[in-house]
Amino acid sequence: xxxxxxxxFGNIRGDILSGIVVALxxxxxxxAFSIIAGVDxxxxxxxxxxxxxxIAFAGGRPGMISAATGAMALxxxxxxxxxxxxxLLAATILTGVIQILxxxxxxxxxMKFVPNAVMIGFxxxxxxxxxxxxxxxxxxxxxxxxVFVAITLILLYxxxxxxxxxxxxxxxxxxxxxxxxxxxFDLRTVGDLGSITQSLPSFFIPDVPFxxxxxxxxxxxxxxxxIVGLLESLLTxxxxxxxxxTESKKNQEARxxxxxxxITGFFGGMAGCAMIGQSVINVKSGGRGRLSTLIAGIxxxxxxLVLGDLVVQIPMPVLVGIMIMVSIGTFDWSSFKxxxxxxxxxxxxxxxxVIIVVFTHDLSKGVLAGVLLSxxxxxxxxxxxxxxxxxxxxxxxxxxxxxxxxxxVDYFKKAEIQEKNIQIDFSNSRIWDDSGVGALLKVMDSLxxxxxxxxxxxxxxxxxxxxxxxxxILTSH
Amino acid sequence: MYKHILLASDGxxxxxxxxxxxxxxxxxxxxxxxxxxxxxxxxxxxxxxLHSGSSEAIDIERRxxxxxxxxxxxxxNVNYKTTILHGKPxxxxxxxxxxxxxxxxIIGSRGLNALQEMVLGSVSHKxxxxxxxxxxxxK
Numbered sequence: 148x149x150x151x152x153x154x155x156f157g158n159i160r161g162d163i164l165s166g167i168v169v170a171l172x173x174x175x176x177x178x179a180f181s182i183i184a185g186v187d188x189x190x191x192x193x194x195x196x197x198x199x200x201x202i203a204f205a206g207g208r209p210g211m212i213s214a215a216t217g218a219m220a221l222x223x224x225x226x227x228x229x230x231x232x233x234x235l236l237a238a239t240i241l242t243g244v245i246q247i248l249x250x251x252x253x254x255x256x257x258m259k260f261v262p263n264a265v266m267i268g269f270x271x272x273x274x275x276x277x278x279x280x281x282x283x284x285x286x287x288x289x290x291x292x293x294v295f296v297a298i299t300l301i302l303l304y305x306x307x308x309x310x311x312x313x314x315x316x317x318x319x320x321x322x323x324x325x326x327x328x329x330x331x332f333d334l335r336t337v338g339d340l341g342s343i344t345q346s347l348p349s350f351f352i353p354d355v356p357f358x359x360x361x362x363x364x365x366x367x368x369x370x371x372x373x374i375v376g377l378l379e380s381l382l383t384x385x386x387x388x389x390x391x392x393t394e395s396k397k398n399q400e401a402r403x404x405x406x407x408x409x410i411t412g413f414f415g416g417m418a419g420c421a422m423i424g425q426s427v428i429n430v431k432s433g434g435r436g437r438l439s440t441l442i443a444g445i446x447x448x449x450x451x452l453v454l455g456d457l458v459v460q461i462p463m464p465v466l467v468g469i470m471i472m473v474s475i476g477t478f479d480w481s482s483f484k485x486x487x488x489x490x491x492x493x494x495x496x497x498x499x500x501v502i503i504v505v506f507t508h509d510l511s512k513g514v515l516a517g518v519l520l521s522x523x524x525x526x527x528x529x530x531x532x533x534x535x536x537x538x539x540x541x542x543x544x545x546x547x548x549x550x551x552x553x554x555x556v557d558y559f560k561k562a563e564i565q566e567k568n569i570q571i572d573f574s575n576s577r578i579w580d581d582s583g584v585g586a587l588l589k590v591m592d593s594l595x596x597x598x599x600x601x602x603x604x605x606x607x608x609x610x611x612x613x614x615x616x617x618x619x620i621l622t623s624h
Numbered sequence: 625m626y627k628h629i630l631l632a633s634d635g636x637x638x639x640x641x642x643x644x645x646x647x648x649x650x651x652x653x654x655x656x657x658x659x660x661x662x663x664x665x666x667x668x669x670x671x672x673x674l675h676s677g678s679s680e681a682i683d684i685e686r687r688x689x690x691x692x693x694x695x696x697x698x699x700x701n702v703n704y705k706t707t708i709l710h711g712k713p714x715x716x717x718x719x720x721x722x723x724x725x726x727x728x729x730i731i732g733s734r735g736l737n738a739l740q741e742m743v744l745g746s747v748s749h750k751x752x753x754x755x756x757x758x759x760x761x762x763k
Contacts, residue, residue, distance in 0.1 A: 259678075267674050382673070389669045389682060390710050423670060431666050481671045 154209040158435040165434030166442025169212055169425055171317045173199075173447050175469045176425070177215045178337055178458070182466075183280045184220035184417060185227045186235065187341040188458070191215035192451055193348040194416030199444025201407040202421075207399030208384040209437045210391060212425040213407060214444075217277045217473070218379050218510055219372055219418050226368045234365055236353035239418040241362075241369035242376065243409025249377060250402025258381050258397075264493040265517035266382060267479050268500025270423075272513055274478035275505055281467045281474075284335070291332045292464045299323060299468025314428070316469045320461055327462045337466065338459030345455035347448065348414040371511035373405075376420035378514060380404050383421035390430045424476050492524040526550060532576070534558045539566040540604075547610075548579035552586035559590045564599055574605035583610075584617050625653040630726040631660050631704075632717050632751065635689040638732030642762040643693045646730045647700040649760075658697065658704040661720060662690045663713040683708075714750040721755045729759040 173195050181191030195214035202213040227235050249255070285296050299319050306315040327334050337343075355361050384395050400421075408418045429439055451458065479485075486494045496517050504513030530550035535542045547555060571590075578584055591601050606614075631646045633639035643658075650656045664672075664686060676682045686708060687694070697704045709716045721729050733748045752759040 263675060263677060270674065385673045385679070386669050389664075389673055389679065390666055392708070392710055427666065427670065479671055479674055481675065485675065 153436075155437050158433070159438060161433035162436045162439035163442055165429050165432035166439040167446050168312075168314055168432045169429045169434070169439070169443040170446035170450060172314045172428055173212075173214055173425060173443060174450060174458070175316055175320060175461070175466055176217075176422075176473065177447070178461070179466050179470045179473075180215045180217050180220040181417070182284075182337075182340050183217060183277070184223050184235075186232055186417065188337060189342070189344050190232065190235075190415060190417050191220070192343075192447070193414055194411050194419050196444050196448040196451075197348065197411045197414050197416050198407040198419045199440050199447070201410050202403050203437045203441035203444065205399075205403035205406045206437070206440070207396035207401075207403055208387055208421075209395075210426070210430060210435045210439055211380075211383055211387045211395075211400075211421050212429050212440055212443055213380065213404065213419060213421045214425065215417055215419040216376075216379065216422050217280075217477075218273050218375050219420055221273075221276050221280070221508060222371050222375060222510060223368065223417065224508065226365070230364060233353040233355050234361070235417055236412045236415065237355045237361065238365040238368045238372065238412075239408055239416070240353070240412030241365055242372040242418045243405045243407070243412060245369055245373035246377060246405030246408060247402050248405070249373065250398050250400075250405055253398050255377070255381060255397035255401045258378060261378065261514065261518055262493070262496065262521045264489070264496040264521060265500050265514055266378075267482055267485065268497040268504070268517055269378065269382075269510060269514055270477055270479050271482055271497075272501045272504035272510060274474045275501065276508065276510075277470055277477065278474040279505075281470050284463050285467045288335065289333065291334060295323060295327070295332075295334060295462055295464035296468045296471070299465045300471060303468060303472045316472070319468065320465055323465045324457065324461050327465075328460060332462075334462040334464060336459060336463060337461045340463070343451065343455040343459050345452050347452070348416065350413055351415065352413065371509065372408075372418045374514070375510045376404055376408070376418065377401055379423070380421035383423045383426050386423060387426050387430060390427070391435060424473060492521070492528070496521045496524065530554075532558075536562075539568060540570045540572050542572040542574070543576040545576060546579060547576055547583035547586060549582035552582050555586050556589055559594065564594070564597070566599070568600045568602070569594070570602045570604050572604050573607070573610065576610075577607060578610035578613055580613065581617065584614050587614075625656070626650070626728040627653060627656045628724065628726045628728075629656060629658045630717070630721050630724075630729045631658050631693075632713075632729065632731040632747075633660050633662050633690055633693045634713070634732075635662065635692060636732070636734075637692075638734055638762070639693050640696055640732075642730050642732035642760075643696050643700075645760060645762050647697070647702050649728065649730070650702050656703065658702060659724075659726065660690070660693060660697070660704055660706045661709060661717055662686065662706065663709045663711065663716045665713065666711055669710070714747045714754075717747075717751050718754040721751075721757060726757055728757060729755050730762065731759065732762050 177191040177195040178188040181188045198213050223235055285292050302319040303315045306318055381397055384400055388395050499520055500513045500517035503516045504510050529546055532545035532551045532554045594601050626649055629646055629650055646658050650658050672682050731748045731751055748761045
């Protein structure tokens with residue numbers, strides 16, 4: 148692990164440059180995610196500024212970018228629609244508290260139990276939802292809207308081949324906003340959906356009654372936000388770990404995310420988390436240290452203060468194009484191969500996660516269902532015992548414990564055994580508990596009644612130990 | 625002679641051909657080491673992380689991808705070590721070679737035609753131009 152000085156100042160040039168690149172790429176996303184959530188663009192912009200700045204100090208993964216994100220924005224839609232912005236800010240603060248507790252109680256480790264299939268389903272569902280959120284902003288509005296979305300997409304995918312330093316979304320925004328203003332095409336703009344305030348965020352306490360009722364309203368949202376935020380943050384941390392060949396402190400990151408959201412809520416920002424796409428951009432642009440995240444946040448705020456007037460003039464179709472690119476980039480395209488190659492049960496878990504999220508519009512429900520489903524599949528798989536016969540040798544395959552004993556006992560009940568002397572081979576099995584020993588005992592008794600001699604062979608030491616503990620009962624027969 | 629030999633590998637047949645030449649050269653000098661460099665593209669990280677359970681599992685997967693070359697070097701009975709780098713293959717190989725001041729860079733060529741080279745860019749060509757030491761491109 149690098150020391151703190153290294154984490155801050157080990158890569159000054161690279162971090163400053165990449166921080167600027169990320170700030171430019173963050174602005175359209177922060178605005179678009181605010182629109183998805185149904186709040187003013189400033190809520191997402193303030194959130195991105197504050198979260199990035201706080202996480203630069205409090206996070207556990209240097210070089211990772213956190214800000215307002217799509218996953219979180221999608222979760223808050225009903226809360227904002229039914230109760231308004233102040234409740235969102237209160238929920239954001241509570242999200243922070245929950246995440247801090249997660250960090251303190253080292254819940255980051257528990258995230259290891261979320262299987263790959265669920266994580267793949269998570270990113271795919273997120274990509275689909277981000278895309279679906281764009282539909283109302285470009286389908287059936289005007290022909291010119293379609294044209295602008297198409298041109299934006301063409302620019303986004305061809306420009307990076309020729310211009311590597313400036314992010315393509317920024318060029319698309321500048322050029323197409325210019326075209327839209329001078330041509331006078333009738334296009335919806337960011338300004339139609341909200342306003343930009345050219346001032347720094349200020350501290351205020353959300354205007355909600357301090358009552359149990361408020362808590363009842365916001366707690367379910369906060370819990371979902373806390374879980375989803377942490378899940379995406381820890382996934383992103385792993386990706387950044389892999390890209391940079393370094394390690395990170397996962398529990399510190401969980402706590403850091405909490406601190407960032409807690410503070411954001413008091414400054415009028417919405418809950419956020421780490422962003423896979425932006426973090427990848429940061430690392431690719433040379434960012435490695437905490438400085439890159441800090442610069443990204445500060446430069447974003449600076450740009451809004453200076454250029455806020457222009458930001459409201461960005462045509463919506465351009466933003467839609469950028470979001471379509473984000474959703475294409477978020478989707479895990481190797482999933483199709485995965486569906487064919489992965490074990491059936493994994494493929495089902497992945498699909499179930501996606502389908503549940505798409506229907507409920509709630510990533511946390513999909514993750515929960517996915518985890519439960521894969522736990523059930525795991526139990527079914529592990530509790531299956533297969534026995535193969537080889538001469539007078541019966542080979543047990545699988546684990547023998549309370550959930551799997553039925554299959555084991557049934558096999559010997561049904562088997563028609565001709566031999567007088569048989570062996571039960573435990574080289575591919577292990578006895579885990581008293582139920583396992585009990586089942587073996589039951590089988591041995593019933594075989595004895597039929598006049599068959601049983602010898603147990605190749606049993607491993609730990610199974611033997613469990614059997615020996617029950618030795619008194621065994622020999623009494 | 626050539627003590628520290630960098631062998632750039634993408635796990636392909638081209639890399640195995642390059643490895644054969646590396647072994648020939650390494651066997652000329654006592655205690656020379658072949659440093660096998662395998663570069664993982666940044667864009668691969670996301671799907672690799674999503675599709676494997678842990679960083680250890682990712683490591684095993686990547687070793688598997690490079691196994692043809694490793695197998696060949698094992699059989700050839702030479703001194704070698706493996707290094708996994710992250711980023712764009714060309715620049716990363718050049719940076720590593722120049723930082724570590726290796727004595728020789730050996731790299732296989734994919735044998736692209738003129739059009740493919742224009743679109744995809746030739747890694748071996750870029751590496752050859754930018755390293756500060758002799759480079760051997762194996763066809």
